[in-house]
Amino acid sequence: MLPLATYTSGKLVNMKQKIEKIKTLAKRTNGVFRTAELKSLGLTAYDIRKLFEKHIIERIKHGYYVLASTYEQRSDAEIIARLFPEGVLCMYTALFYHGYSDRTPLEWDIAISKDVSKSRFKLGYPYVQPYYMEDYLLSFGVTNAAYDDTILKIFNKDRLICECIFFESKIDRETYNKAIQGYVADPNKNIANLLEYAEKRRILKKVKDRIGIWL
Numbered sequence: 001m002l003p004l005a006t007y008t009s010g011k012l013v014n015m016k017q018k019i020e021k022i023k024t025l026a027k028r029t030n031g032v033f034r035t036a037e038l039k040s041l042g043l044t045a046y047d048i049r050k051l052f053e054k055h056i057i058e059r060i061k062h063g064y065y066v067l068a069s070t071y072e073q074r075s076d077a078e079i080i081a082r083l084f085p086e087g088v089l090c091m092y093t094a095l096f097y098h099g100y101s102d103r104t105p106l107e108w109d110i111a112i113s114k115d116v117s118k119s120r121f122k123l124g125y126p127y128v129q130p131y132y133m134e135d136y137l138l139s140f141g142v143t144n145a146a147y148d149d150t151i152l153k154i155f156n157k158d159r160l161i162c163e164c165i166f167f168e169s170k171i172d173r174e175t176y177n178k179a180i181q182g183y184v185a186d187p188n189k190n191i192a193n194l195l196e197y198a199e200k201r202r203i204l205k206k207v208k209d210r211i212g213i214w215l
Contacts (some may be wrong), residue, residue, distance in 0.1 A: 008214040009147040018043060019056060026067050032082035035063045062123065076126040077147035080108055084122070087112045088142055089154040090131055090163055091171065097145050098157050100182040101175055111138060111155070111163070131167070141197050155182060165210050166203050 021041045025033050038048055048065075051057045057065045060079060080087070091109035097099035109126035114132040121130050141159025145152045155163060161183045162172055171179075183189055191211075196206035 013030075015047070018047070019051075022051075022057065023067065024163060029082065031066050033065055034081060035065075038065070060125070062119070074085065075150060076108070077152060079126055079148040080109065080110070080128070081150050081152055084110055084112065084128070086138070087130075087153065088138055089145055089152055090130075090160065091167065092175070094145075094154050094160045095164070095175065095179050097154060098160060100160075102156075102180040108148065120123065131163075136144075138200070140192070140200065156193075157186065157188065158190050159197050161211075162194055162197040162201055162207060163202070165207050166201055168210075177182065180214065 018041060022033070025037055025041065029037065035048065039045075043051075048057075052059060052065075055068045058068045061064055061083070064083065066079075069074065076195045083097075087110040089097065089109065092101065092103070092105045093109040096103065107129045108129060109129045111133055113135050115135070116132075118130075131168040140161070141156050142153050144158045145154035154160075163181065164176060164179050168176060168206050189197065194207065194211065195200050198204045
């Protein structure tokens with residue numbers, strides 16, 4: 001067990017009280033908290049290392065932690081929502097969610113600003129595949145996806161198909177063809193939206209060529 005009291009910088013620190021503060025912090029941050037947030041509680045780098053060594057907290061990536069007692073209970077979606085709140089689910093992840101693919105994704109495909117630090121995606125788990133793009137491309141054709149109690153941003157069906165056509169060379173042919181056919185057969189598709197998104201993506205002719213033959 002971690003000692004309830006330890007000395008840091010010559011002052012007696014009640015670690016039990018700090019653990020309670022961490023639990024309160026975890027509730028406020030949806031379970032995932034950063035090193036800076038731990039330090040704001042008065043914890044030093046030494047304290048954090050000891051908490052980690054004693055399995056009070058677990059590291060999910062550099063600078064990000066969760067309480068060890070809730071680590072296995074926390075879903076991947078909860079972690080993704082906390083780490084990438086501005087990200088938008090896309091490609092294989094979104095295809096599976098929208099029912100255009102029956103292949104369970106092996107990683108989380110996330111569209112995100114090209115200006116974010118690439119180090120944010122150096123995760124041991126969950127596995128994330130970023131798709132970098134201009135900020136304005138993350139502002140349209142976006143809706144919400146519900147993963148139990150967690151809400152994540154996701155491209156809607158029309159924007160998703162537009163992205164699949166844009167990234168045609170990066171998606172396997174079988175999944176690509178099923179996605180296009182699934183979209184064409186979808187009674188809830190909105191071709192007007194698709195063409196609007198395609199124009200903003202500067203692939204209007206390509207989208208018309210790929211989708212037009214099926215209509």
